[in-house]
Amino acid sequence: MNVVVTPAMVGQVILSGILSGALYALVALGLSLIFGVMRVINIAHGPLLMLGAYVTYFLHSQLGINPFLTVPLSMAALFVVGLALQRALVFRVVGAPELSSLLLTFGISIALVNLVQLAFTSNLRTVEYLTGSWIIGGLALSKPRFIAFLFAAGVTALAFAFLKFTRLGKAIRATSQSREVALVCGINVARIHLLTFGLASALAASGGALLAVIVAIQPEMGSVWTFKSFLVIVLGGAGNYPGALLGGLLLGLIEQLASLFLTTQLSEVVAYVLLVLVLLVRPTGLLGGRSA
Amino acid sequence: MTGARGAVLAVLALVAAALCVYPVFGTGYGIRATLQVFMWIALAGSWNLISGLTGYVSFGHVAFFGIGAYAGAILITTAGWSWPLAALAGGLAACVLALLIGYPCLRLKGPYFAIAMLGLNEVLRALVSYFEGLTGGGSGLSLPTLDASTPIYYVMGALAAAVTAMTYLIITSRFGLRLMTIREDEIAAEAMGIDTFRHKLGAFLLSAAGPGIAGALTARDQGYIEPISVFPLAVTVTMIVMVLFGGKGTVWGPVLGAVALFVIQEIVWARYPYVHPLLFGAIIVVVVLAMPRGVLGLLQLRYRLPRTI
Amino acid sequence: MRTLLGPLALAAGVVLLAGPADAQGPIRIGASLSLTGTYAEPGTYQSEGYKLCERDLNAKGGLLGRKVEMVVYDDQSQPATGVRLYEKLITEDKVDAVMGPYSSAISEAVANVTEKYKKVMVAPLAATTSIFKKGRKYAFMVISPAEVYLEGLVDIAAKRKLKTIAIINEDTLFPKASAQGTEELAKKAGLQVVFKEAYPKGNQDFSGLLIKLKAANPDVLAAATYFDDAVALARQMKELDVTPRMTAVTVGGDLPKFQELLKQTAEGIYGASQWEGALPYPGAKEFFDTYTKEFKHEPSYHSAAGYAGCILYAEGVKKAGSLEADRVRDALLALKTRTMFGDYQVDKDGFQVAHKMVLLQWQEGKRVVVWPDDLANGKPRFPR
Numbered sequence: 012m013n014v015v016v017t018p019a020m021v022g023q024v025i026l027s028g029i030l031s032g033a034l035y036a037l038v039a040l041g042l043s044l045i046f047g048v049m050r051v052i053n054i055a056h057g058p059l060l061m062l063g064a065y066v067t068y069f070l071h072s073q074l075g076i077n078p079f080l081t082v083p084l085s086m087a088a089l090f091v092v093g094l095a096l097q098r099a100l101v102f103r104v105v106g107a108p109e110l111s112s113l114l115l116t117f118g119i120s121i122a123l124v125n126l127v128q129l130a131f132t133s134n135l136r137t138v139e140y141l142t143g144s145w146i147i148g149g150l151a152l153s154k155p156r157f158i159a160f161l162f163a164a165g166v167t168a169l170a171f172a173f174l175k176f177t178r179l180g181k182a183i184r185a186t187s188q189s190r191e192v193a194l195v196c197g198i199n200v201a202r203i204h205l206l207t208f209g210l211a212s213a214l215a216a217s218g219g220a221l222l223a224v225i226v227a228i229q230p231e232m233g234s235v236w237t238f239k240s241f242l243v244i245v246l247g248g249a250g251n252y253p254g255a256l257l258g259g260l261l262l263g264l265i266e267q268l269a270s271l272f273l274t275t276q277l278s279e280v281v282a283y284v285l286l287v288l289v290l291l292v293r294p295t296g297l298l299g300g301r302s303a
Numbered sequence: 304m305t306g307a308r309g310a311v312l313a314v315l316a317l318v319a320a321a322l323c324v325y326p327v328f329g330t331g332y333g334i335r336a337t338l339q340v341f342m343w344i345a346l347a348g349s350w351n352l353i354s355g356l357t358g359y360v361s362f363g364h365v366a367f368f369g370i371g372a373y374a375g376a377i378l379i380t381t382a383g384w385s386w387p388l389a390a391l392a393g394g395l396a397a398c399v400l401a402l403l404i405g406y407p408c409l410r411l412k413g414p415y416f417a418i419a420m421l422g423l424n425e426v427l428r429a430l431v432s433y434f435e436g437l438t439g440g441g442s443g444l445s446l447p448t449l450d451a452s453t454p455i456y457y458v459m460g461a462l463a464a465a466v467t468a469m470t471y472l473i474i475t476s477r478f479g480l481r482l483m484t485i486r487e488d489e490i491a492a493e494a495m496g497i498d499t500f501r502h503k504l505g506a507f508l509l510s511a512a513g514p515g516i517a518g519a520l521t522a523r524d525q526g527y528i529e530p531i532s533v534f535p536l537a538v539t540v541t542m543i544v545m546v547l548f549g550g551k552g553t554v555w556g557p558v559l560g561a562v563a564l565f566v567i568q569e570i571v572w573a574r575y576p577y578v579h580p581l582l583f584g585a586i587i588v589v590v591v592l593a594m595p596r597g598v599l600g601l602l603q604l605r606y607r608l609p610r611t612i
Numbered sequence: 613m614r615t616l617l618g619p620l621a622l623a624a625g626v627v628l629l630a631g632p633a634d635a636q637g638p639i640r641i642g643a644s645l646s647l648t649g650t651y652a653e654p655g656t657y658q659s660e661g662y663k664l665c666e667r668d669l670n671a672k673g674g675l676l677g678r679k680v681e682m683v684v685y686d687d688q689s690q691p692a693t694g695v696r697l698y699e700k701l702i703t704e705d706k707v708d709a710v711m712g713p714y715s716s717a718i719s720e721a722v723a724n725v726t727e728k729y730k731k732v733m734v735a736p737l738a739a740t741t742s743i744f745k746k747g748r749k750y751a752f753m754v755i756s757p758a759e760v761y762l763e764g765l766v767d768i769a770a771k772r773k774l775k776t777i778a779i780i781n782e783d784t785l786f787p788k789a790s791a792q793g794t795e796e797l798a799k800k801a802g803l804q805v806v807f808k809e810a811y812p813k814g815n816q817d818f819s820g821l822l823i824k825l826k827a828a829n830p831d832v833l834a835a836a837t838y839f840d841d842a843v844a845l846a847r848q849m850k851e852l853d854v855t856p857r858m859t860a861v862t863v864g865g866d867l868p869k870f871q872e873l874l875k876q877t878a879e880g881i882y883g884a885s886q887w888e889g890a891l892p893y894p895g896a897k898e899f900f901d902t903y904t905k906e907f908k909h910e911p912s913y914h915s916a917a918g919y920a921g922c923i924l925y926a927e928g929v930k931k932a933g934s935l936e937a938d939r940v941r942d943a944l945l946a947l948k949t950r951t952m953f954g955d956y957q958v959d960k961d962g963f964q965v966a967h968k969m970v971l972l973q974w975q976e977g978k979r980v981v982v983w984p985d986d987l988a989n990g991k992p993r994f995p996r
Contacts (some may be wrong), residue, residue, distance in 0.1 A: 014807060014824045023852070027819045052414050103592055109414040111362050111591055114547065118587025121540060125581035133652055135843060137873040143850045153851035226816055227843050227873065234536075235816075238425075241418045270820025275811040276433050276783065278820065283426040290415055291407045331703035331729075335696055388916055429812055432783045441783030441813065443717065445746070450728055526724040529717055529785065531813055532691050577648060 016271065023150050024267045030156040033163040033262025038218035038236055039209030039243035040170060040255045047187040047250030048207040049105045051112040055096070056215055056240055057233025058127075063089050063216025064223040064232065065127065068136050071223075078140050078224050082162060085220040086213040093212025097205050105204060117233040120237070127230040135227040164216045167256065170210075174252065183207055189248055205262040240285050248296025257297065322460060326453045334456050338524065340565050341459040342517050345540070347545040347557035348466035351515035353506050354543075355551030356479060358486035359409070359416050361507075362539060363423030366404075367514035368521075369533040372429060375519025376444045376528055381437075386451065387458065390519040396517025398508050405507040410500060412489070428534040434475065443529030446522065455524050458539035463558075466513045469553045473509075475611050482506055485553065541568075544583050547590045548598030555612055559599060618640075638679035639935065641666075641922075642701030643711040646718070648691025650813075653839055654863070654914040658737055658968050659684055660907050661918025662711065664899075665926075667906075673693040675926050676935070682922075683707055689714075691721035698725040708935050710986060711922055712751075714914070716740035716758070716786045723751050732928070732940045736921025737914060740789045740950035744963040750937060752944050753964040754956065756912075758786050758862075761795020761884040762834050762973025765860040766794065768992055770801040774831035778807035780821065781836035790836035790862050806830050815841060818848045825854060832858045837866035846877050851900045857994060858882060860971070870976055878974045880995050885970050887913040887953050888981055890989055895952035920953030 038060055045053045066085040071078045089117035100119065104112040141158060144151040186193040186203045194200050217237070226232065243262050247254025265285060269278035289297065326334050346368065354360050371393030378384040378392050408419045431438045437445060473479040485499050486490040493499050522528045541564070549560025571582060594601050602608055643662065646655030674680055683705060687694035694713050701707045702725070712719050712735030717739035726733040727748050735743070736754040739761075744753050768776065777798050781791035788810070795805055807828040809821050811814045822845075825833070833856040835845055840862030849859070864870055865883020874975055887893075889900035889911065899919060903911040911919075925940075927947060932939035948957045948966070955966035971983040973992055980990035 014827050016824075017827065020823050020827055023823050024820065027823075031817075052417065098435075100588065100592070108358065109417075110354075110358050111595065113360050113414070113417055114543070114587060115591045117540075117543075118584045118591065120584070121580045122584025122588065123583065125578065129577060129581070132837060133648070134872055135869070136667075137843070137847075139873075139875045139877070142847060142877055144544060144851060144853050151853040153850065156851065226847075227840065229840075238422050241421065245418065246417070267820055270817070271823060274809055275815060275818070275821050276429050279429045279812065280426050280433075283422045285420065287407055290411055290419055294411060294415060315619070332700040335699050339696070432810075432812055435783075440788070440808070442742075442788050443720075445720065445742075448724055448727065478977045479916075515797070521692075525695055525721060527691060527717075527721040529691065531784075535690075 019269065020271060021268075025264060026150055026152065027156075028264035028267035029260065030160045031264070031267070033160045033167070033261035034218055034221060034259075035239055035243050036256045036259025037142060037163045037167050037221075038215055039240040039247075039259055040167060040252060041214035041218075042237075042240040043244050043247075043250060043252055043255045044183070044187075044211045044214075046244065047252070048133050048183060049101075049112075050109065051101060051105060051259075052109055053101075053118065053211070054113060055123060055238055056116075056117040056211075057221055057235070057237035058120045058123040059089055059093065059212045059215040059233070060219035060222070061230060061233035062092065062123070063219025064228045065131065065136075065219075067203055067220040067223040068218065068228050071081050071138050071140070074137075078138050078220070079158060079162060082217050082220045084164070085216045086166075089216030089219075090209040090213040093209040094205055094214070097208035101208060102201070104241050108191050120234075124230050124233070132232070133215060133230055135229050138223045140224055142246045147213065155224045159225060160222055163218070166214070168212060171252070179203075179206065183210075207230050239282075244296070245286055245289055245294075246297055251296060254296055261297075319464075323457075323533040327454055330583075334452050335524075336569070338452065338456045338459050340562060341456070341463040342521060343519045343541070343545060343561040343565055344463035344558050345459065345466045346542045347549070347561045348463070348470055349510045350542045351510075351546045351551055351557045352466075352470060352473065353503075353510040355546055355553070355556070356473070356482040356486060357502060357503055357506055359413055360543075361420050361510070362417055363420040364514060364542060365534055365536070366424040366427045367400060367511040368518040368538060369424065369427055369431070369490045369530075370400050370534040371397045371515030371518030372514070372522040372528050373438055373444070373518075376446055376522040377437060379446055379523065380444060386449075386455075386520070386523040389523070390458065390516050393519025393522075394512040394516035397511040397518070401508045401511035402504075405504050409507060410520070411504045423481075424534045424539070428530045431530045431534075432466070438530075441530060442574065443527055443532075444522075445527050448526060450525070452524060455520050459520055460518055462513060462520070467545075467554060467558060469509065472610060474552075474554055478502070479558075486552070489535040502559065515524070540583060542578075544586055544590075546597070548586060548597055550599030550603075552601070553597070553599045553612055556597050560597065563598075615896045636678060638681040639675050639709065640681050640683055640694035640705070640707040641697070641709045641711055642683040642685075642705060642707035644685045644697035644701070644713050644722070646689040646696045646714045647686040648686075649687075650838075650840075650958075651684075651689040651714050651718075653857055653867070653869070654737070654912065655689065657912045657914040658714050658918035660903070661736075661911070661915040661920075662922055664906060665916075665919045665922035669922075669926055675929055676933075680926075682711075687713060689718070691718045694718040695725055698722045702726075702729045702731060704902050709925065709929075711918075711925065712738060714737055716789075717784065719743055719751075720785070723748055726750060730937050732925070732937050732944065734921045734925045734944070736917040739839060740785055740965065742745045742789070744961045748962065750941055750962075752958060752962040754924060754953070754967070755917050756964060756967045756969045756974075757793070758789035758836075759796070760837070760969055761790045761859055761862045762794045762971075763797055763969060765832065765834055765858060765882055766797045766801050766803065766885070768971070768983055769803060769832045769858060772857075772994070775804060776806045776828075776830045777803045777832040777834060778825050778828055778856070779805060779834045779836070780807075780809050780811065780825070780839060780843055782813055782815075784838075785811040787836035787838070787862065791834070794834045794836065797891075798847075802813060803832070811841070816844050818845055818853060822848055822852045822854050826852065830856050833860070834855055834904035835859070835861045837861045837864055839867060839870070842870065843873055846874055846881060850877055858992075860884065865974075866972060866979065868910055868979075871977055871979075875977075879976070880974060880993060882971055882982075882992075883972045883979070885913050885972050885981075886967070887916040888970060888972065888979065891954070891970065891987055893952050893954055894950060899952045903917060913959055914954050920951045920956075924949075924956055 247258030550556025
């Protein structure tokens with residue numbers, strides 16, 4: 012059934028796109044860091060996000076903490092988890108052919124999801140903290156999504172500041188550009204890898220924590236985010252950190268516009284076709300990143 | 304070595320004969336179960352062709368299974384084709400899809416190819432739902448009732464054998480050698496003058512045919528298909544685990560992996576359905592870290608088995 | 613002594629003959645249920661219904677003088693797995709009878725198997741008409757078909773003189789049938805369908821769809837959903853300020869969890885239910901209480917349907933006096949009764965013609981039956 016599309020509707024959709032785009036960017040930044048620094052393709056990224064969401068859920072439901080305030084706690088928790096995963100498993104496939112890291116993180120991801128299913132069951136959980144919307148100029152601004160957007164923007168800004176201005180951040184960027192040269196410069200590359208994985212996990216967790224207020228939480232919620240994060244990286248350029256921002260926003264907008272002008276069914280297809288197109292035409296991403 | 308070779312062939316012949324005779328005294332469930340093992344052998348073996356030999360991880364391989372299932376089912380229901388022909392058509396449809404996808408995506412290097420394949424089965428699922436006039440969309444497609452479990456058993460068995468034989472032929476050929484060169488170092492392979500793109504595409508096409516046919520056969524056997532049941536990620540996961548476990552890049556690795564994991568699956572899953580993915584995930588992790596060449600790879604090293612095992 | 617020998621021998625003979633009637637062993641009824649996977653929630657409720665039925669039948673002396681034992685496997689919410697399991701149950705485990713699985717999709721797939729082996733299958737959670745219109749002889753329906761799930765919604769809307777309706781559905785077997793049925797009912801009642809869209813299974817983001825729907829400005833929203841999507845939809849409607857006068861979901865709106873998860877957001881939403889504990893059916897309240905005590909939570913209609921289906925099958929066997937498929941089939945075809953679940957009567961295809969759906973609405977955190985009038989215990993509320 013076709014409805015006439017009005018500018019107001021487009022405006023609403025663009026708003027939705029921007030709000031979701033920020034979250035995409037936040038989560039994808041972590042993935043980009045892992046790929047840029049370690050050349051590891053982290054399929055377990057989605058499950059890490061999911062764990063972050065569960066941390067928020069439990070902190071909120073058991074201890075009554077404001078879900079938005081659980082973001083740093085969630086990040087801290089998953090930072091530790093990320094460190095553990097890297098130290099125990101992932102470091103072994105750094106530098107190995109990408110197939111190994113792909114498969115390893117893939118195995119970790121399905122194991123993690125199942126562990127959560129066993130521990131917490133597949134039952135949906137929700138964090139009913141903020142619902143509804145503010146009506147501004149005829150547009151509905153979703154309350155949870157807007158606050159999540161603000162937090163996402165904040166965390167992303169902090170992450171960028173960290174990367175740009177701190178010594179550790181610079182060391183990470185150096186390792187990302189060239190591992191060998193970084194070694195020569197005296198950077199403890201192994202520690203940087205450890206830190207990066209932890210940081211990326213924390214970023215994924217923050218995405219999860221914010222998502223917890225918006226969507227229903229269940230063990231499988233992360234897998235679609237893994238794929239979307241890859242889309243963002245492809246769009247923005249692998250290892251290109253500002254590219255993750257652009258890619259995220261772009262993806263958010265395109266998805267929403269597609270579901271408006273086409274149907275919800277086809278919006279998935281559009282995102283995928285976009286991926287393939289970009290890979291074909293400009294494999295290093297729209298802003299240029301490293302080639303494989 | 305001829306003595307050992309003869310012995311191996313004799314054992315193979317014996318096993319083949321036993322399998323041929325089995326349907327006579329097997330139960331309906333037993334026949335179906337063995338049919339499934341054949342299917343997994345065909346699937347795992349096919350995945351091995353692209354991912355084991357060239358190192359290009361195909362994460363969306365179940366897409367070929369699904370498209371074969373739909374092509375076969377549609378031809379049976381709307382065009383009245385017989386199921387053997389429909390099965391072949393399913394294989395063909397899968398090859399066409401492989402060409403469409405492979406052409407753009409195989410130009411990319413390994414990790415990007417993997418990413419591109421990751422979303423493929425979801426996209427196909429969405430497309431199948433979209434073209435619901437043809438595919439029945441989310442309601443699925445119901446095939447006219449036909450009890451063909453036994454003939455399908457034989458055809459699926461033949462498919463499994465064909466895929467295994469094809470793997471053997473490829474591994475012992477120049478084509479296969481070049482594929483493995485691509486796996487070891489693609490840039491060096493290109494430098495040596497190998498047209499990596501065409502080789503990868505060839506392997507990819509071959510790896511799609513098996514799942515396509517298997518999909519169509521399964522559709523006929525089940526009598527009812529719907530998008531989510533023929534494009535599930537779980538099928539790709541299982542394929543991957545089977546090959547990794549058995550030994551990727553070998554001929555019998557996928558067979559070993561398929562049989563072993565099917566048995567494990569039946570035992571474990573029947574009793575502990577809730578830990579099934581955890582087990583698979585753990586197997587993948589262990590295999591990748593400790594025995595990246597699988598069981599057969601380990602044996603090959605220790606007992607100096609021929610490369611063509 | 614000798615005179616006693618005769619009667620003693622006779623007595624011994626009688627005891628020997630009558631005694632081992634139970635040595636035949638229990639009647640084993642097999643089924644696969646969705647204990648894991650996407651249908652795990654309703655599938656588990658159904659399995660509990662089966663368990664309770666098994667318990668109650670045995671408490672009353674079993675079936676045909678034998679104990680009843682249910683053999684249940686997990687089909688992981690996959691039709692293909694269900695098919696395999698029913699083959700296993702019938703050919704390897706050699707069960708005496710089978711009961712149906714959860715969902716129309718899985719029931720459709722396994723019906724091929726049960727027809728092949730000529731086993732009567734009461735499929736208590738199959739709501740799609742097409743399953744029973746394929747010339748199958750041994751499949752029996754218990755619940756009302758998908759097409760009439762939202763009959764109550766349309767009826768109330770028409771009586772209230774509402775004009776426009778939007779229909780959305782998940783793109784799978786049952787919701788599609790439900791959406792189609794609702795569309796036909798709506799047109800017959802004089803409502804105008806202003807928006808229709810299907811969304812993929814597992815979809816979490818309804819914004820594009822809702823924005824279009826909002827522009828169409830329907831009085832009524834009929835959403836043919838399962839549980840997860842119903843929850844997401846309700847929340848996002850609030851976020852995008854989409855407020856039709858009436859909103860109904862199919863599966864999910866009736867589950868206690870719906871309100872637990874959504875709290876205030878669930879207020880005013882209608883759900884379709886095949887059964888409610890408060891309905892005036894014989895034994896409904898007892899079932900509700902026994903179930904809640906046994907499983908520590910309230911039953912849903914899936915529990916009740918599972919229970920009823922099993923009881924109905926037992927009825928058929930009792931009337932036929934045997935487990936033989938054709939005789940049970942004839943008994944079930946002829947049976948007309950009212951259980952704790954409602955009325956039962958099937959047509960020659962095994963298609964259910966007597967059972968009635970109810971429409972309920974969440975009012976102040978409670979489920980209130982608002983339609984049909986003879987079963988209602990409250991009136992629909994219209995916040996706008």
